Amino acid sequence: MADTAVNAALGAAVNTAAGSGSSATVAAEPLLQLDGLTKRYGALVAVDNVSMQVADGEVRAVIGPNGAGKTTLFHLITGVVKPTMGRVRFAGEDITGLPAHRICQRGLSRTFQLTSLFPEMSARENTTLAAQARHPRRWQPFGGSGVFSQARAVGDAALEQLGLAHVADRPAGLLSHGDQRLLEVAMAMSQQPKVLLLDEPTQGLSVEETAQAVDTLARFLDKARVTVLLVEHDMEVVFRLAHKITVLHRGGVIADGAPAAVKADARVQEAYLGGMD
Amino acid sequence: MRLSLLLGLTGLGLMIAAPLGLPPFAMTLLTELVILGLFAMSLDLMVGYTRLVSFGHAAAYGLGAYASGYLLLNTQTPLPFVVILAALLTGVIALGVGWVCTQATGVSFSMLTLAFAQLLYAIAFKWTSVTGGSDGLAGIPRRPGPLGLTALTTKAGFYYFALGCLVIAFLFCKVLVSSPFGAVLRGIRENEAKTLALGYNTRLYKIAVVAISYALGGLAGALYAPFAGFANTELLFWLFSGQVLIMVIVGGSGTLIGPILGAAFFMMLEHQLSSYTEAWALFFGLVFIAFVLFAPEGIWGLISRWGRRGAVAEVKGGQHG
Numbered sequence: 001m002a003d004t005a006v007n008a009a010l011g012a013a014v015n016t017a018a019g020s021g022s023s024a025t026v027a028a029e030p031l032l033q034l035d036g037l038t039k040r041y042g043a044l045v046a047v048d049n050v051s052m053q054v055a056d057g058e059v060r061a062v063i064g065p066n067g068a069g070k071t072t073l074f075h076l077i078t079g080v081v082k083p084t085m086g087r088v089r090f091a092g093e094d095i096t097g098l099p100a101h102r103i104c105q106r107g108l109s110r111t112f113q114l115t116s117l118f119p120e121m122s123a124r125e126n127t128t129l130a131a132q133a134r135h136p137r138r139w140q141p142f143g144g145s146g147v148f149s150q151a152r153a154v155g156d157a158a159l160e161q162l163g164l165a166h167v168a169d170r171p172a173g174l175l176s177h178g179d180q181r182l183l184e185v186a187m188a189m190s191q192q193p194k195v196l197l198l199d200e201p202t203q204g205l206s207v208e209e210t211a212q213a214v215d216t217l218a219r220f221l222d223k224a225r226v227t228v229l230l231v232e233h234d235m236e237v238v239f240r241l242a243h244k245i246t247v248l249h250r251g252g253v254i255a256d257g258a259p260a261a262v263k264a265d266a267r268v269q270e271a272y273l274g275g276m277d
Numbered sequence: 278m279r280l281s282l283l284l285g286l287t288g289l290g291l292m293i294a295a296p297l298g299l300p301p302f303a304m305t306l307l308t309e310l311v312i313l314g315l316f317a318m319s320l321d322l323m324v325g326y327t328r329l330v331s332f333g334h335a336a337a338y339g340l341g342a343y344a345s346g347y348l349l350l351n352t353q354t355p356l357p358f359v360v361i362l363a364a365l366l367t368g369v370i371a372l373g374v375g376w377v378c379t380q381a382t383g384v385s386f387s388m389l390t391l392a393f394a395q396l397l398y399a400i401a402f403k404w405t406s407v408t409g410g411s412d413g414l415a416g417i418p419r420r421p422g423p424l425g426l427t428a429l430t431t432k433a434g435f436y437y438f439a440l441g442c443l444v445i446a447f448l449f450c451k452v453l454v455s456s457p458f459g460a461v462l463r464g465i466r467e468n469e470a471k472t473l474a475l476g477y478n479t480r481l482y483k484i485a486v487v488a489i490s491y492a493l494g495g496l497a498g499a500l501y502a503p504f505a506g507f508a509n510t511e512l513l514f515w516l517f518s519g520q521v522l523i524m525v526i527v528g529g530s531g532t533l534i535g536p537i538l539g540a541a542f543f544m545m546l547e548h549q550l551s552s553y554t555e556a557w558a559l560f561f562g563l564v565f566i567a568f569v570l571f572a573p574e575g576i577w578g579l580i581s582r583w584g585r586r587g588a589v590a591e592v593k594g595g596q597h598g
Contacts, residue, residue: 118463
């Protein structure tokens with residue numbers, strides 16, 4: 001009895017100590033943090049010493065001209081490519097160098113720049129398979145009606161969120177391009193991720209399709225309250241969706257902040273906005 | 278779905294009744310068909326459900342055949358245990374094969390499976406004390422064991438034993454491909470990069486399916502050795518790997534039942550054509566090309582398409598009436 005009480009007291013004391021000692025850092029520790037992330041391919045530095053943070057609940061966009069290292073940065077975060085230097089911390093843990101599927105299982109779900117779906121499966125089968133990946137019995141080699149029905153429920157909710165419920169039974173390969181892009185987001189959301197990584201969600205869409213997809217995404221992000229890291233080069237899309245913006249240029253960070261501040265930054269205008277005109 | 282069940286059960290009924298009406302020669306062919314059908318079906322797990330195209334599936338068959346032949350010749354183990362042991366042994370070895378081959382994808386994967394089969398082929402030639410070298414293993418008995426299974430030594434008895442193995446393996450595969458595991462395999466088939474990105478360790482799934490596929494292929498080989506009474510290096514030769522791949526594709530990959538039909542079609546054609554011409558393989562090649570070009574969904578695909586059209590016509594007819 002006495003021992004338990006002492007242990008409990010000790011535990012509480014330790015907790016308080018840890019809490020008070022580093023409460024500032026703990027509370028402020030962002031959900032996703034990159035420290036000096038660097039990727040070299042021979043002489044080419046694709047990503048150069050990038051440090052940035054994504055806070056819980058934030059929608060952050062990484063922008064930059066083509067070749068600025070945006071997609072490589074995504075590959076580094078998701079474990080597809082191993083960094084030459086630097087660390088990736090996610091939810092308080094170092095995930096640098098873990099295999100891609102492990103990182104995904106910890107709650108980082110991504111979409112691809114070029115649409116990547118299961119084209120012969122229906123939209124619902126796509127989201128169901130995505131949701132199944134989070135089920136503890138996802139590999140069960142027999143039966144599985146329980147696994148399937150739970151995964152289907154989660155997947156259907158995601159289809160609903162992205163406004164795709166009406167095309168749920170259509171083969172993914174036959175959906176409109178805009179709906180395919182949204183289906184990828186729905187698949188990522190079916191995994192109930194802590195952070196959603198969107199790689200150019202409007203890539204390859206026409207002007208009208210982009211407008212529609214951005215409307216749907218904006219409505220969805222308002223409601224879903226999910227943390228998002230978005231890579232995009234379409235500035236209208238970025239200013240419409242993001243709370244915070246990080247600007248990459250030639251592999252390095254040149255600006256970081258709220259959209260208005262970033263827009264006004266002289267270096268950004270020179271490197272990127274100006275360059276567009 | 279209903280049509281396929283009906284056809285399947287009819288086929289099974291005919292297979293069960295066959296020994297009553299068929300002459301011994303036909304029974305031999307039918308037993309060989311059951312064994313080849315099982316072999317082709319085992320490959321379908323890889324080719325049809327996971328898009329892992331093996332060019333070396335004869336390795337599974339040969340391994341099973343040699344293992345079962347060796348056990349029957351050198352131990353007193355009864356036949357039913359022998360085929361199970363041989364299948365398990367093949368599956369365990371295939372874990373290693375799968376581990377190596379899945380380092381690569383696409384054509385490189387196929388080439389590695391072929392390399393493994395050729396390696397085994399070479400070993401079977403050289404390791405004379407176990408494999409009998411170029412003579413192979415001969416005089417393999419169908420040892421019934423002490424359980425009173427003497428019927429296994431008869432033609433009909435062995436046929437039913439092989440048919441039982443096929444039915445059990447078919448049901449096993451059916452359950453497997455309909456499970457969550459099977460859903461992941463379909464994901465790998467359609468888009469492996471995406472399946473990996475969703476958080477599935479696709480390599481482990483691929484190794485598992487290679488092991489299961491080889492184990493069932495090994496089961497087929499393990500039945501063949503006591504059926505034919507011998508096991509030789511032909512069973513490990515690349516030509517046989519190619520033939521079984523053709524059976525799967527012509528029959529209809531990704532359907533389990535299709536490859537069994539493909540095996541039947543292959544045997545029938547070989548049997549008929551070879552009585553007319555030496556160059557039967559040439560004509561079979563033409564038939565294969567015709568299938569790939571005009572009916573890539575295979576024999577079973579044609580049957581189910583015809584069945585669906587029948588069902589649609591019936592509905593329409595009903596509406597008009």
